[in-house]
Amino acid sequence: MSPLRTAAVRDVAVIGAGPVGLFTLFALGQAGLDALVVDALDVPGGQCAALYSEKPIYDIPGRPSVTAGALVADLVGQAAPYDPLYLLGRRAIGLRQEGEQFRIALSDGSEVGARAVVVVAGAGAFGPNRPPIPNLAAFEGTSLFYAVDDPARFRGRMVVIAGGGDSAADWAVILAGIAAQVVLVHRRPVFRAAPATLAAIERLVQEGRIRICAPRTLAGVSGTGARIEAVHLADGAGGQEEVAADALLCFYGLAKDLSALASFGIAAGAAGIPVAPASMQTMRPGVFAVGDVADYPGKLKLILTGFAEAARAAHSTLALLRPAAARHFEHSTSRGDPAARAANV
Amino acid sequence: MTRLIVTARDGSRHHVEAQDGLSVMEVLRPLGIGITGECEGSAACASCHVWVDAAWLARLPEPEDAEADMLDCAFNTRAGSRLSCQLRVGPELDGLELAMPHA
Ligand SMILES: Cc1cc2nc3c(=O)[nH]c(=O)nc-3n(C[C@H](O)[C@H](O)[C@H](O)COP(=O)(O)OP(=O)(O)OC[C@H]3O[C@@H](n4cnc5c(N)ncnc54)[C@H](O)[C@@H]3O)c2cc1C
Ligand code: FES
Numbered sequence: 001m002s003p004l005r006t007a008a009v010r011d012v013a014v015i016g017a018g019p020v021g022l023f024t025l026f027a028l029g030q031a032g033l034d035a036l037v038v039d040a041l042d043v044p045g046g047q048c049a050a051l052y053s054e055k056p057i058y059d060i061p062g063r064p065s066v067t068a069g070a071l072v073a074d075l076v077g078q079a080a081p082y083d084p085l086y087l088l089g090r091r092a093i094g095l096r097q098e099g100e101q102f103r104i105a106l107s108d109g110s111e112v113g114a115r116a117v118v119v120v121a122g123a124g125a126f127g128p129n130r131p132p133i134p135n136l137a138a139f140e141g142t143s144l145f146y147a148v149d150d151p152a153r154f155r156g157r158m159v160v161i162a163g164g165g166d167s168a169a170d171w172a173v174i175l176a177g178i179a180a181q182v183v184l185v186h187r188r189p190v191f192r193a194a195p196a197t198l199a200a201i202e203r204l205v206q207e208g209r210i211r212i213c214a215p216r217t218l219a220g221v222s223g224t225g226a227r228i229e230a231v232h233l234a235d236g237a238g239g240q241e242e243v244a245a246d247a248l249l250c251f252y253g254l255a256k257d258l259s260a261l262a263s264f265g266i267a268a269g270a271a272g273i274p275v276a277p278a279s280m281q282t283m284r285p286g287v288f289a290v291g292d293v294a295d296y297p298g299k300l301k302l303i304l305t306g307f308a309e310a311a312r313a314a315h316s317t318l319a320l321l322r323p324a325a326a327r328h329f330e331h332s333t334s335r336g337d338p339a340a341r342a343a344n345v
Numbered sequence: 346m347t348r349l350i351v352t353a354r355d356g357s358r359h360h361v362e363a364q365d366g367l368s369v370m371e372v373l374r375p376l377g378i379g380i381t382g383e384c385e386g387s388a389a390c391a392s393c394h395v396w397v398d399a400a401w402l403a404r405l406p407e408p409e410d411a412e413a414d415m416l417d418c419a420f421n422t423r424a425g426s427r428l429s430c431q432l433r434v435g436p437e438l439d440g441l442e443l444a445m446p447h448a
Contacts, residue, residue: 051389123383131420132448164417187422192414217422219448236423253418256383256390270381301385 008085010036012317013104013114015092015261018046019068020291020306021120022075027314028118029082030332033321036085036112038092038104040125045072048303050126050254061304071303081342087112091125095264095287102286116317119266119273119282119289120306124256131162131218131250142226144248154179154247160231161185162218163251169193171249173200176209183243185233186214213243221248258293271295280313286320288313347434351395352444353378363434369395369443370430379445386430388412391419393429398442401425405432421446 014024017039028035043049045068048057053069060066066074087106094105101113128146130136136144148154148171159179161172164186170193176182184191184201189212191198204210219234222242230242261268266282272295273282280288290309292301299305318325335341347363351373363372370393373380384390388411397405402425408416412431416422426446432438 047389051384052387129418165414187417187426188413190413192417215424217420252420 007111007113008036008087009101009113010034010085011114011321012036012116012118013038013092013102013112014084014118014120015104016046016120016122016291016293017041017044017086017088018120018122018291019048019071019075019303020122020310021046021118022072022079023307024118024120024290024310024313025079025082025084026075026338027310028317029079029084029338030335031314031318033314033318034082034084036087036114038087038090038106038112040089040091040107040127042089044076044086044088045069046122046126048072057303059302059304078338081338083342091127091260093260093263115286115321117287118310118313118317119261119264119268119287119293120291120310121258121261121268121273121289121293122256122291123293124258125260126254127257128250129252129255131252133218133220136221139221139223139226139228139248143223143228143246144221144250146250148175148249151175151178156180157247158245159183159247159249160243160245161249161251163249164188164190164214165192165251165253166194166197167251168249169197169201171251172210173197173204176204179247181245182210183231183245184210184212184214185216185218185231185243186212187217187236189214213241216241218250268293277312279316280309281316288316347436347439347441349373349434349438350440350442351376351378352442354445354447363438365434365436367434368430369393369432369434369438369441370428372434373429373443380429382430384430388415388428388431391415391428394419394422394446395427395429396423396444396446397425397427398444399425401441404437419446421448 011033012035014037017037048068056065091107096103104112158181160183162185169191172184216233220232221228223229231245265284272293273289275289275294277296282289290313291306349361349363351359370382374382381392383392412428
C-alpha cells in the first residue's frame with residue numbers, strides 16, 4: 001500500500017487512545033474540530049483497557065464507582081457523535097512539518113496529516129514485554145514470538161513457552177496438538193488460567209505432550225543466525241539447564257515505551273513531556289500534550305486531571321487553527337445533544 | 346525510624362532511613378538505583394521489583410494475587426522476589442535487607 005493511498009488528514013491528530021485521549025476526541029469535537037487517533041494497542045482505553053479493565057475506579061467525578069472497562073466504553077460512546085478516525089494497532093514513530101501540516105509517520109509504513117497534534121501517550125506505547133536478554137532481537141519473528149498469528153507455523157517444531165498467565169497456558173494447550181514438543185517455563189508452579197485450561201494442561205502433562213519447567217526463569221537463548229537452537233533456564237539457586245528448542249514464545253504481559261516520541265522535538269523524557277499548563281502546548285508550537293504524559297509543576301497523574309487538560313488543549317487548538325473565528329463560548333448544555341447534532345449534519 | 350539496607354546493581358550498599366507508612370518503593374525511588382515505580386504502587390508495572398534477603402522472606406506478609414501475578418511478568422525473578430510497592434514500612438521491617446534484581 002502506498003503511503004499516499006492510506007494517508008488520512010484531519011484537523012487534529014491525537015496520539016494515544018487511553019481514557020484521556022478518548023476524552024480529547026470528545027473535547028475537540030465540541031470545539032468543532034475533526035480528529036484522528038493513533039494507538040499501539042488494538043483496542044481503545046490505554047492503561048484502563050490493558051491493565052485493569054475489570055477494576056472499579058472510585059475517583060471519577062460523578063461516577064461513584066465505575067469499572068475501567070465501562071469507563072472506556074462510555075468515553076468511546078461520548079466521542080462517537082464526532083466520528084473520530086481510529087487507527088489502532090500502530091505506533092506513531094515520527095513527526096515532521098510540511099508547510100501548514102504536521103505529517104506523522106506510523107509503524108505500518110503509512111503517514112497521516114493534521115494541522116495540530118495532541119500527544120496523549122500516557123506512560124508510553126504498549127507493546128510486548130521483552131525479556132532483557134541482549135541477543136533476543138536477532139531471533140524475533142523467525143523463532144521468537146510475542147504473539148501467535150498462525151499456529152500452523154509451529155507444526156513439528158520444538159516450542160518453549162515462557163510465562164504463567166492465560167496466554168501462556170492457552171497456547172501451551174493449543175500447540176500441544178501441533179508442535180513436536182511443548183515446554184512450559186514459569187517462575188512458580190502455579191499458573192493463572194481458566195479452570196478448563198488448567199485441567200487440560202494437567203492431562204497433557206500426564207500424556208507427555210507438555211513438559212512443565214517450574215520454578216525456572218529464562219536466562220538466555222543460543223542459536224545460529226535467526227534460528228534458536230536452545231533456551232537456557234535458571235533455577236534461581238545458581239544452576240542452569242539447557243532445553244533444545246527451535247521456537248520460543250514469550251508471554252510476559254505488556255510494557256510501555258516512550259522512546260518513539262524522542263524524535264518529536266518536544267523534549268519527551270522519562271518524566272514525560274514538559275508543557276505550559278495554561279495552554280497545554282509543548283515546546284513545539286502546534287503540538288500539545290495532555291494526560292499522564294504531560295508534565296508541569298504540581299501535576300497530579302489522575303484521569304480527572306487529564307480530562308480537564310483535554311478541555312484546555314481543545315480550546316488552545318481551536319484558537320490556533322481558527323484564529324479568525326469569533327471567540328464564542330458555549331456550555332455543552334447550550335450546545336445541545338452531540339448525538340442529535342451529528343444526526344442533523 | 347526504620348532502617349533498610351539495599352544492595353544496588355553495582356554492588357554498593359545503601360543504609361536508608363525509611364519513614365513509617367510509606368511503601369518500600371517510595372523509600373527506594375529517590376535513591377536513583379533503578380526503582381522507578383511507574384504505576385505508582387498499583388502492582389501493575391514491576392518497575393519496583395526487589396530481591397528480599399532469604400532470612401527475611403518468611404517474616405513478610407505473603408504476596409496478594411495481584412502482586413504474584415505481576416511478578417509473573419517480571420524478569421530475573423527468584424524465590425525472594427517481591428514488588429516493593431506492596432511492602433509497607435513499619436517497625437517490623439527494621440533491618441530489612443534487599444537487593445536490586447539482575448541477571
Ligand atoms: C492498576 C491501576 C489502577 C489505577 N487506578 C486509578 C484510579 O483509581 N484513578 C485514576 O485517576 N487513575 C488511576 N490509574 C491511572 C490511570 O489509569 C492513568 O492516569 C490513565 O490511564 C492515564 O490516561 P492517559 O490517556 O493519559 O494514558 P494511558 O492510559 O497510558 O494511554 C496512553 C495510550 O497511548 C498509547 N501510545 C503511547 N505512545 C504511543 C505512540 N507513539 N504511538 C501510538 N500509541 C501510543 C499507548 O499505547 C496507550 O494506549 C490507575 C492505573 C493503574 C495501572
Ligand atoms: S510501582 Fe508498579 S508494581 Fe510497584
